[in-house]
Amino acid sequence: MATLARRQKFPFPEIPEWFETFPARFAMPTMSDLFAVRIEDYTEGDRYVMRAELPGVSPEDIDVAISEGVLTFKAERTEHEAEKNRSEIRYGSMSRSVTLPPGVNEDDVKADYTDGMLTVSVGLAREKAEARHIEVTHHA
Incomplete structure (x- = not known):
């Protein structure tokens, strides 16, 4: 009973609950967050295009691979x-993998x-x- 009475007298009863539901976006970033590579992808004509921001990276330090419908680049x-x-x-x-759309020509x-911008384009099948x-x- 004493615990209940003490809890009711606490001047800010919502504080413990607030910490339990603290949004993840305010949490400390992890190493993978720090080295996340921002990308964009789109279809242009008969090609799938993926662009990635890689400022300050030497071209010799970039590796692009494609296998089984997945495009992966490392830098x-x-x-x-x-x-x-x-x-x-x-x-x-840093690295990033992107699942390619169906019908690409690897x-x-x-x-x-x-x-500072890596652009990779992959041909799409001409006929669906x-x-x-x-x-x-x-x-039976």
Whole structure:
């Protein structure tokens, strides 16, 4: 009983509840959040295009791969060797994988890196495959 009485007298009863429901967006970022690569993708003509922001990365430090309908790129930003007063630049490895839309031609891939922007385009099938009807069998 004493616990109940004390809880009722607490001047801000909603504070413990507020901390339990504290929004995740105010939480400390994880390492994967810090190195998240922002992308955009769209279809342009007969090509699927994915663009990624990779400022400050050398083209030699970018690897683009495509396999089984997934486009993956990896990059690494190496730290400039100098005595710094302050550094807000994120260094290290980063990667991102994107599921490609159906009908891409994995043999028709182009990648370009200009002004800190990686652009990868993949050819789409010229003709859409018609739906295949599958015979349904029944065993009694």
